[in-house]
Amino acid sequence: MKTPFKPRELAKFQRTLLAWYRRNRHALPWRASRDAYRIWVAEIMLQQTRIAAVLPYYERFLENFPDVHSLARVPQSEVLRLWSGLGYYSRARNLHAAAREIVSRHGGDFPGTISHALSLPGIGRYTAAAILSMAYDVPLAALDGNVARVLARLFAIRGHLRGPGHWRALTCLAEQHLARSAPGDWNQALMELGETVCTPRNPRCAECPVAGHCRARARNLTGTIPAPRRKPRAVRVRIAAAILRDPRGRTLLVRDPGAHDRVLFSRMWQFPAIEVSRQPRVELENHIRATLALDGSSLSLEALPAARHGVTFRNVTLLPFLVELPRLPKPRRSRALPLEALHRLPVSSATRKLAAAAAMRDAIVH
Ligand code: SF4
Numbered sequence: 001m002k003t004p005f006k007p008r009e010l011a012k013f014q015r016t017l018l019a020w021y022r023r024n025r026h027a028l029p030w031r032a033s034r035d036a037y038r039i040w041v042a043e044i045m046l047q048q049t050r051i052a053a054v055l056p057y058y059e060r061f062l063e064n065f066p067d068v069h070s071l072a073r074v075p076q077s078e079v080l081r082l083w084s085g086l087g088y089y090s091r092a093r094n095l096h097a098a099a100r101e102i103v104s105r106h107g108g109d110f111p112g113t114i115s116h117a118l119s120l121p122g123i124g125r126y127t128a129a130a131i132l133s134m135a136y137d138v139p140l141a142a143l144d145g146n147v148a149r150v151l152a153r154l155f156a157i158r159g160h161l162r163g164p165g166h167w168r169a170l171t172c173l174a175e176q177h178l179a180r181s182a183p184g185d186w187n188q189a190l191m192e193l194g195e196t197v198c199t200p201r202n203p204r205c206a207e208c209p210v211a212g213h214c215r216a217r218a219r220n221l222t223g224t225i226p227a228p229r230r231k232p233r234a235v236r237v238r239i240a241a242a243i244l245r246d247p248r249g250r251t252l253l254v255r256d257p258g259a260h261d262r263v264l265f266s267r268m269w270q271f272p273a274i275e276v277s278r279q280p281r282v283e284l285e286n287h288i289r290a291t292l293a294l295d296g297s298s299l300s301l302e303a304l305p306a307a308r309h310g311v312t313f314r315n316v317t318l319l320p321f322l323v324e325l326p327r328l329p330k331p332r333r334s335r336a337l338p339l340e341a342l343h344r345l346p347v348s349s350a351t352r353k354l355a356a357a358a359a360m361r362d363a364i365v366h
Contacts, residue, residue, distance in 0.1 A: 004155075004176040005213065013213050014179040014186070020209035021189030024196075026051075029058060031188070036110035036135035037068050043127050044091050057086050068108055071099040080268060080346030087349065089266035094122025112136050134184035141174035142187040143167075146194025151177075152226045153198060156215035160227045232313050239264060239350075240284035240319040241273035242301070243358045244292075245339075246328045251358075252292075253345065255333040264311060269335060269345045271320075271354055280319045292329040299323055304357040309350050318350060320357040 005013055025031065028051065030042035041061060045054045061082055065071040071079070076096050083092035098120040102110060110131065111117050117128035129140035143151075148161045148170045155173060159166055179186035197204050205217050216222045244252045253269040265273070274287040281301050289295055301321040309316040328336050335345065342355050 004173060009213065010177060013177070013210055016209050017189050017193065018179060018182060018185055021185060021192055025188065025192060029055070029062075034135050034184075036131060038062065039134050040110055040127075040131050041095070043130050044095050044122060045086065047091060047127070048088055049086065053086070057083070068099050068102050068110070071096065072103040077346055081344070084268075084343070084346050085349050085352065087266075089268065089346075089348070091122060097121040098123065110135065112138065114138070114140060130187060133187050137183060139178060139180040139183045141171070141178045141183075142191075143171050143174045144191060146198075147174060147187070147190040149200065149226055150190055150194045150198045153203070153216035153222060154210070154214050156219055156221055156225060158221075158225055158227065160229045162229065163227075234313050234315045236315050236317070238276050238280065238317045238319060239273050240276045240280040240287075240321060241271040241354050242284055242288050242321055242323050243271055243304075243339075243354060244288075244323045244325055244328055245358075246325055246336075249338050250328060250336045251339050251355075252328045253335045253337070253342075253347070253351075254331060264309070264316060264348065264350045266348045268351070269347050270351050276319070281321065284319075284321055288323070292331050294325075294329060299325075302361075304361050307353040307357060309353060316350070318354055318357075320354045322358055322361065 030038050079092050079096045117123050126144050129142040132138035133140050151170050151173050197208050203222050205211050216225045254272050272288050276283040304320040307318040
């Protein structure tokens with residue numbers, strides 16, 4: 001365990017960083033109030049997603065669901081529809097389930113204790129600490145990747161952040177250095193320092209308000225702490241999808257329980273699709289013939305431009321095929337609607353990319 005700061009140094013360190021944060025903090029909508037609901041929604045959206053990507057979704061979400069009651073009242077599909085494009089859809093499902101629990105078990109207020117917060121779907125230690133400290137001033141340290149990197153550098157902890165015992169050691173340091181008088185601001189100050197100054201590569205130490213306390217800087221180790229984490233090699237996947245279309249311009253979306261469904265289409269409405277190897281056209285044709293009862297029909301599959309899609313450690317190539325049919329089939333759990341009305345349903349960004357390929361083809365042809 002690294003030695004924490006002595007009391008006098010700790011007080012100076014906290015004063016300096018809090019003052020820097022209060023002068024420089026970015027005006028973000030969830031910082032405008034201490035409403036636990038607004039902070040909670042923001043924290044969930046910000047998991048694995050950058051602030052710039054979250055902002056438009058956040059505004060729209062709160063316009064539609066200004067409080068936990070309005071969120072709890074709607075069906076899950078409506079929440080997923082507004083989340084469409086933001087990715088990691090289990091977050092939206094958990095948010096909705098937690099809203100219902102907050103209404104039914106906590107009278108509509110986000111719970112104020114760590115044990116109750118942790119019992120809600122989708123809330124882990126970091127998220128609970130962030131919400132409780134920011135909304136209710138509960139003295140809990142919130143350790144995310146940014147904060148962990150700042151602490152690792154301040155205390156010159158070598159190795160990668162998630163190395164054996166490291167995360168636990170960093171958690172202890174975060175607790176020991178927490179400014180208990182203002183835990184919400186404190187947690188956000190460390191996060192903001194990590195995001196804007198103590199960045200993963202080329203930290204801007206000359207602008208850092210706490211450079212005088214930093215052991216990595218004193219020992220010239222800022223370039224090597226934290227050590228990079230070895231990433232697993234990306235798996236390549238090819239998915240062929242059929243954009244069926246009838247003479248009225250309607251297309252077919254299904255809920256396909258295929259193996260790729262969970263990752264790529266997030267169990268939402270999607271085009272009929274299958275993972276393919278060497279002969280995408282043939283494999284897709286066989287798939288739709290078998291699953292959509294198209295046995296007798298003559299099918300023409302027109303290849304549209306492929307699209308790339310990255311999902312954690314997967315490099316996915318999407319291969320859309322347009323299939324014009326006199327009549328759309330009606331499999332179980334399917335929807336027929338015009339392509340341009342796709343936004344009415346919850347769909348993943350992979351489905352949007354496939355639809356965009358068909359729209360682009362139409363724009364060129366007509
Ligand atoms: S001095 Fe540099 S490495 Fe140390 S905390 Fe500040 S920005 Fe990070």
